Amino acid sequence: MSAEENSTTPNPALAPVPTTVPIGPTAAIDLSWLPENERKALMADYAKGVLDIAKKAQDMHVDVGALRSTLGTLGDTTKDIAASGAAVTVTHTQQSSIGRTEIIMGNTQQAHKGRLTKSQTGEKDYTFYYVVAGLIALVLVVMAIGGRG
Numbered sequence: 001m002s003a004e005e006n007s008t009t010p011n012p013a014l015a016p017v018p019t020t021v022p023i024g025p026t027a028a029i030d031l032s033w034l035p036e037n038e039r040k041a042l043m044a045d046y047a048k049g050v051l052d053i054a055k056k057a058q059d060m061h062v063d064v065g066a067l068r069s070t071l072g073t074l075g076d077t078t079k080d081i082a083a084s085g086a087a088v089t090v091t092h093t094q095q096s097s098i099g100r101t102e103i104i105m106g107n108t109q110q111a112h113k114g115r116l117t118k119s120q121t122g123e124k125d126y127t128f129y130y131v132v133a134g135l136i137a138l139v140l141v142v143m144a145i146g147g148r149g
Helices: 003-008 036-083 109-113 127-148
Strands: 020-022 028-030 089-096 099-106
Touching: 020 036, 036 089, 036 099, 089 109, 099 109
Parallel strands: none
Antiparallel strands: 020 028, 089 099
């Protein structure tokens, strides 16, 4: 790099610290009353926040694209199977940055009801544990009563 190019390149460290922070398309907060070092710290936090929002928006954009692709594939597959005369129920559940999405499609009664089973929604079935606990409690009660006799 020549000396002439170097002298015309702005040095970001020498740039003045902004005295306003944009908080929307037309609104801004006046920071001119703050000392420069506090404005620098505030601007650094503001820049981090803007980057965090941009990252979240990008993550959501990717998740929406993936969901759109999944819905397209599931829909086409379901349509093709149903067109062949077969009964089909397709379910899909996913958790992403846009929230939990539960999908059910097809030409069966279950699909027409639009209700996912407990296992499809990710809900755990504790019935077995309740039955075992009840049996253990019953055995303990019988032992307690039998021990008194």
